[in-house]
Amino acid sequence: MVTETRKQREIREREARILEVAQTHLLGGGYLGLNMERIAAEMEYSKGTIYQHFRNKEEILIALANEALQLRQNMFKRASQWDGTSRERIAAVGAAAESFVETAPHYFLVEQIVSASSIWEKTSTERRDLMARCQQQCVAIVGGVVRDAVTHGDLTLPAGYSPEDVVFGLWSINLGAQTISTSSDSLGEIGIPSPVESLRKGQNQMLDGYGWRQLSTEFDYFAHMDRVKQELFDHAPVC
């Protein structure tokens, strides 16, 4: 029993190590930079052993993406529990999204690669389901804040609008802005010197459009978000 446990622990640790190594390779050379042989060499194991952990390259990618989603979910949850008005809380989640990309850019890259390459056929259903569930929970967390806002009277949704419409809007603008930021390196020339700031502006205006109080004209959400980032994510590492 004791040896059994030790064995299991070793396997789990090695698996984590594989993902760690894979991540650095992925950051260096994208999908093509990920190479089973090289991972094996760097870990001083042979290829076959790596394949004992992951059926194929794609499973490694999905596993990394799952880690990413898990981390984000934790960060969102924590931010959504911020002690303040509903609009402060939703802004806190925005700050969490910023922090996520800043502290774990590799995870964001992994998510992009996974969503772009059609690797789904090759992967197991369990991992796919796990991803879907994680994503669902992220939406639920943000949706909860929106519902709270409605309940407290901070936000009145127009007829025909659901809380999920608001969530989708925020999700879109954040994902889009982060995608643009990481993939285009000449934004300064176009007239967008600070994408993060522009994102915050857009987000503020959208929520103002919904009439979600306090409006950004009445409260400094920029300062608030900086504070959230510092208090929640700079000093206390999540997950």
Place this chain on the structure above:
Amino acid sequence: MVTETRKQREIREREARILEVAQTHLLGGGYLGLNMERIAAEMEYSKGTIYQHFRNKEEILIALANEALQLRQNMFKRASQWDGTSRERIAAVGAAAESFVETAPHYFLVEQIVSASSIWEKTSTERRDLMARCQQQCVAIVGGVVRDAVTHGDLTLPAGYSPEDVVFGLWSINLGAQTISTSSDSLGEIGIPSPVESLRKGQNQMLDGYGWRQLSTEFDYFAHMDRVKQELFDHAPVC
């Protein structure tokens, strides 16, 4: 001279044909489905001939992405010239963005793949520059509409906001929404039955937040966008 011209035309036509074939393969199997050998076989040429046109696989991807950007730019330009108020014009551009993904989903896929895989080192500077320029012009077109709105008094930007901030917001929300729509297939379960509608709602709210008149409470932009799509893009093919 006559033969020379014929030769050149043949080369140009074959190049277009290669891209056409590549596109179908890409749609079927993503980046991994793209295969030089198979392209050659399908065209009844040998691999070497394909390599005479494109230095490598990545060049084909970039060429396709350039086509995509070119098409989008044309659609945006056309939409931005819609005869109506500034807010109707910006909504028309939104409609163009919708049409782009609907009529040319393969192009959107190509853009995603290109921005996710780090294939840039392998490609020529000319193609890269072409892409950057195209993107820049798209931003300029949308920025023009925003500036017109400011000039005509339909829109008053808050202090510290540039027209490009507005453009970036719209760009983000559109790219994000389209990325989510194509990559996640369980949106219905999450509570987002119609991503396109949710996107339009978010966009409307953001522009309302900026106070860009007429507000969406005073004008039916949904009907307007449908009309634009039909009149500009359904009947008359662009490019």
Place this chain on the structure above:
DNA sequence: GTCAAAAATTGACGAAGTGTCAATAATACA
């Protein structure tokens, strides 16, 4: 401590794909 059964590890191998290049075929033109 010994030994056989079970489990883990290895790396040679087949398959598939990329990009190159000498050889060959087609074309242009004097």
Place this chain on the structure above:
DNA sequence: TGTATTATTGACACTTCGTCAATTTTTGAC
């Protein structure tokens, strides 16, 4: 018609994926 130029081919060297029989290590009974 014959030679120079250009286009085309596919064999080749190389890389990587994923498999699997052979080998090594570990386990646990005695």
